[in-house]
Amino acid sequence: MSARRHGVQLIAYADRFGGSVRGLRELLDGPLAGTFDGVHLLPFFTPFDGADAGFDPVDHTAVDPRLGTWADVRELAGRYTLMADLIVNHVSADSAEFRDVVARGEGSEHAGMFLTMSDVYPDGADEAELAGIYRPRPGLPFTPMTLGGRRRLVWTTFTPQQIDLNLAAPAGQAYLDRVLAALTGGGVSMVRLDAVGYAVKTAGTSSFMTPQTFAFIEDLTVRARDRGAEVLVEIHSHFERQVAIAARVDRVYDFALPPLLLHTLYTGDAAALRRWLDVRPANAVTVLDTHDGIGVVDVGPDQIEEGRPGLLTPAQVHDLVEGIHNRSGGQSRQATGWAASNVDIYQVNCTYYDALGDDDAYLLARAVQLFVPGVPQIYYVGLLAGRNDMELLARTGVGRDINRHHYTREEIERDLGRPVVRRLLELIRLRNTHPAFGGRFHAAGEGSALELTWEAGEHRVTLEADVAAVQVRVRATPVPEARASG
Template identity: 40%
Template sequence: MAVKNQVQLITYPDSLGGDLKSLHHVLNEHFSDIFKGGIHILPPYPSSGDRGFAPLTYLEIDPAFGTWDDVRAIGEKYDILVDLMVNHISRQSEYFQDFLKKGRQSEYADYFITLDKLWEDGIPVQEDIDKMFLRRPVPYSSFMIEETGEEEKVWTTFGKTNPSEQIDLDVNSEKVKQLLTTYFENFKEQNIKIVRLDAVGYIIKKLGTSCFFVEPDIYKFLDWITELAHSLNIELLPEVHSHYSIQYKLAEHGHWIYDFILPYRVLDTLINKNSKELLHYLKNRPHKQFTMLDCHDGIPLKPDLDGLMNTEEARKVVDVCLERGSNLSLILSDEHKDPDGFDVHQIRGTYYSVLNCDNDAYLAARAIQFFTPGVPQVYYVGLLAGENDYENAEKTGDGRDINRHNRHNYNLEEIEQSLGHEVVQRLLKLIRFRNEYDAFNGTFTVLDSAYD
């Protein structure tokens, strides 16, 4: 299917009104002519953690949000994009729970990556781990098998608990491929148009590598899953936070990619009032991209902009954002920090707040995004020009919740109040212009101009 070159909304299933039915109402009541590009509904599945990103299954919708009927109802008017955490599944899933009970005798045992699939004796070697791009202090968790009393260590790339709630899947397993096929067939049945492959860069585990975007192995998997998706008339959007050169390789292979460079480039331009680096970037970037300024995580720096940013200048931008209330996520592995110690993975705060709640600066940022070739996405907090939610972040202990508003959702009254703000009305006018003006389907050229 063809992805529409119009603006998309990014929202959790309960962020605008409290559930999927309310989301549908809000879209029809307030934004019926706004999100012609579609709606990215962040994980609506039953999940045991990480705000939906530790799914138990993709065959059901969490009853707290609604049902697949509600998703299909939204999909009658809007193209729906959903996530598939291709790298992992919940510890509470029926598959891993059966493994916890029966161990290697479980019919699902091959779904998971026990350490003997990497190290012959199943004993991890620190020298190998030191080379890996880590998201946790160690990339595995230990579990006790109920029926045998034996300990099993399985791969867990992500997770804030120990043991992790997010258990990695072995994408080399034919059983896992069959499971993924079942999920895609269900997406087709539910009229899903685009699937984002969340954390796909982490799927290959190979000793001697960083275990992140391992080439050429990852292309073999992407070729397989692309063929599967396209056979069902579903587009794929691989989500890979990495050095920009890897994004460009994905583009060369014909994939849609995320423009994770643009958010920082725009921020740097507006804070320092100098467009030199932005102009250079706009002249050289691929055009088949999804663009964004804000999302449920943060503004990317490392490793996305490695080689594109001066870390001394980046520290200044980071310091300004911290002064304006942001918090940071950091790189854990010393090997993947900059030689000078720069270790900022993402800046976390609302884009409106990092621009000091300056309406003109915020609209300028959105204008740059919308004029940049690609499919523009607007996060729900950014749509309503939301400010940093310090109370939410402090209460949950998750720095990302600073940009997730009031325990994750706007009620109908708050939405109507936000729509009364001048900056929001100006943004809606800009979105309509981006959706409807024919020039955005034409040829994009960057002209030389003064940097200041």
């Protein structure tokens, strides 16, 4: 595998930030020049605007022509480390393969590609087995459908529009290999395994992050590495499960960091955050916000195995969620839970800036994100300290759209001039250029104090924060001129 940079990366939809793949590259080369080493290009497949904002691909191997071509993607990958999603669990109900199965049933050459209840429970399942299936949304993960004239229970973990793949079958495995070949052929060097925790279904288990899931992830990681790609695993779950999976893959998200930082700034107490810094995996991708909501299951008690406490108590998780709702003026409450469609039971929908509601608190949180070990990724709305898009939420009724604003070029240029955004850009460039970040990391502090230090030879950079006073200071040795201008 070729060496690649691991500086700060941008997370963005091409249609919502630049208008196309080429337009996004022009932003990175233009007003954002020198800011990002890489980009997580959110689903650009056909169609990018389906029932789940591209996470329900009709054709996972094709670039939506409204966004560009594979040549545009390869040009972006030639200038920036490029991450893209391998949507492991499902495809669109409108895919050609599933439409053929609907029409022809078992007579379709694609019949083995999709999962039904009887594939996992050939002899049926009792109430305890079905109740034990872990799902991110209320209800059972089955949708009655007619396939070739026969009524079946099709496995649909997320929505009826997203049909689960049968990854125990050769047809399901072959499908993933085709998509992986298309991605890496398009210049993708980091692959994000979307929803992989739900991908393997096993009778008598929760069908979420089971030993069979771990084995599948290990196998898929090998296949991706053979094509020259690193693997990022996307799983919202108990923190100990994240630590376990990190030992088996290239990278895992630090999904505990966003809610812990909110808890820390809401309470003025950094104890829970410091505890996490002592045990978190270093091979993490750090985020505060993504195209999804703010996860809370990642810091709470285990929802699968009883008796495993979380990084926060249930009461603290409750206060955290209420804190987001209060600071957003109730806007997040309108986008979360039963208030909006396409919801997840473990996430609160709100921009991270509105979850804090204060420039200084926001910059303190971003500084911590940029200082902890891992590859930092900044979501496009968070880059511009974006506010909740209540108009888009009202128009679509999709909770997560509150944090998926469509930016015009004029809005981007205006927001890049805001003081909070300019200061964030300075922090990002410090993270990318200072040699100390390539050395050793140390965390210290007590009470409301937090001190994060990196050292490499004579180079040193330290973040000193008081989370109660919401004050932050960065001390750094001078950056060598050659590094600073490179």
